[in-house]
Amino acid sequence: MDYIKNPMEIENTSMKIIESEMGEHNFSKEELSIIKRTIHTTADFEYKDLVEISKGAIEASKEIFKKPFIIYTDTNMALSGINKIALSKLNGKAICYVNLEEVHKEAKEKQITRSMAATIEETKRRREIQDQYNKEHNIIPKTIKKSVRDSIETLKPADDEVVFGICESEDEYDVQNNIEALQKEIMEAAQNLQFERAAQLRDKIKELEERIKN
Numbered sequence: 001m002d003y004i005k006n007p008m009e010i011e012n013t014s015m016k017i018i019e020s021e022m023g024e025h026n027f028s029k030e031e032l033s034i035i036k037r038t039i040h041t042t043a044d045f046e047y048k049d050l051v052e053i054s055k056g057a058i059e060a061s062k063e064i065f066k067k068p069f070i071i072y073t074d075t076n077m078a079l080s081g082i083n084k085i086a087l088s089k090l091n092g093k094a095i096c097y098v099n100l101e102e103v104h105k106e107a108k109e110k111q112i113t114r115s116m117a118a119t120i121e122e123t124k125r126r127r128e129i130q131d132q133y134n135k136e137h138n139i140i141p142k143t144i145k146k147s148v149r150d151s152i153e154t155l156k157p158a159d160d161e162v163v164f165g166i167c168e169s170e171d172e173y174d175v176q177n178n179i180e181a182l183q184k185e186i187m188e189a190a191q192n193l194q195f196e197r198a199a200q201l202r203d204k205i206k207e208l209e210e211r212i213k214n
Contacts, residue, residue, distance in 0.1 A: 014040055022048055030058050041081060065090050072122060074098055074115040074184060097121055115188050119181035123174075130173055141171050172212060179208050 004010050018036050038047045071094040073079045079096040097103050097118035107117035182205050189198040
């Protein structure tokens with residue numbers, strides 16, 4: 001028996017097999033490429049029916065990839081699965097913070113997940129860059145306005161206080177970063193079947209989104 005030894009040929013053959021096994025579908029050529037890659041990575045054909053690609057998502061992603069970018073992952077497995085050659089051609093890079101010593105330490109101290117701690121570390125880095133940019137361009141960040149009643153409510157102790165592991169702030173930039181951090185944790189909670197925690201995170205995200213709107 002002849003075995004395929006070339007890595008790219010192995011991958012291309014795998015993709016052909018996946019497409020043949022998928023059967024009928026309504027995906028566009030670009031959508032099909034994403035679906036096949038997802039199935040190839042997970043070895044789960046159910047993703048054919050589970051993945052939903054929002055209208056305009058692919059076009060928006062293409063625009064992002066026209067400029068230097070960073071992909072953040074919360075597992076080394078995801079990091080290793082990213083094509084580094086393609087990434088380099090697009091002037092991008094991929095980073096995984098979860099195994100950094102400082103991330104382990106912060107996660108343990110704050111009793112939060114490493115994904116959350118990693119997000120907080122990245123938020124700090126982004127904030128430093130944003131602060132420097134603001135100083136250089138004389139920009140004063142907009143503060144989210146809250147009523148006195150809302151401020152008092154945040155000071156009330158709760159009998160069963162839920163800890164979210166984010167730095168509470170009224171700065172719009174910080175609030176947006178907190179939303180992104182919680183969105184990552186809600187995925188992790190769902191994967192670990194922690195549905196009550198996921199619901200708490202969902203409600204907190206809605207609360208933060210309302211702050212930005214108001």
